[in-house]
Amino acid sequence: MTPKKTAPDAASAPIADLSALPQQVAAIRDKILAACDKGExxxxxxxxxxxxxxxxxxxxxxxxxxxTDPIAILRAQSFDSRGFEILNLARAVLSQPYARIQRGPVTIYEWPAFPGPPATEAEERAQWSCVRFSDLAHSQEEGRPRVMRMGFGADGVWHYFWSET
Incomplete structure (x- = not known):
């Protein structure tokens, strides 16, 4: 039997308009940013x-x-071991434009959406603000930032927050 071929992901251009988000995605984004504001x-x-x-x-x-407790995982991933790095990364990631990605029948809203190599110094700073300290060495070896990614389903389900590979 021949394996079924799947269509490649179809990603939108970067979107900065937060009013275009489904209500549930906007709500979870707001909850995460409110948590970041608490600094804990x-x-x-x-x-x-x-x-x-x-x-x-x-x-x-x-x-x-x-x-494993998810807060313990995030704390272990944070360079400072208290979570400040993770909170700052979450805020930086969610402050960037996002992309709407179609994966078969599933729509994912993913932050950040960088369209390619940075065209300006401001874009370069924005990309580097989304990189974990522990990923800096990998980023330098690869010649591009290894940014953190955060993805949500159209229904507002938070799917992931991890470094791209």
């Missing part, structure tokens, strides 16, 4: 627990076993 990583538990299933914070098998 534990405040992210509210938007994390909005989901029926928890968002993924690591690609693949990861370092943490299933059932």
């Amino acid at each position: 990583l534990e405040a992210l538990r509210i938007p994390i627990d909005w989901n029926e299933t928890r968002p993924m914070f690591e690609r693949g098998a990861g370092k943490h076993p299933a059932g």
Whole structure:
């Protein structure tokens, strides 16, 4: 039997208009930003627990076993071990334009949407503001920033917050 071919993802150009977001996506984005405003990583538990299933914070098998507290995972990923880096990254990521990505029948809203190599110094700073400290060495080896990505379903479900590979 021949494997069924899937269509490649279709991504929009970067979108800065937040009023174009579905209401549920705008609501979870606002909850995450409100948690960032509190300056305490534990405040992210509210938007994390909005989901029926928890968002993924690591690609693949990861370092943490299933059932590990998501705040503990984020704290471990934060260079400062208290979560300030993660809160700042979440704010930086959600402050950028987003893309609407069609993956078969599923629509994902993903931040940030950088259209390619930065054309200006401001765009370059914006990209680097979305990079975890621990990813700087990889980014420099690859010659481009390894930015954090945050994705939501059209229904407002928070799917992931991780470094791109």
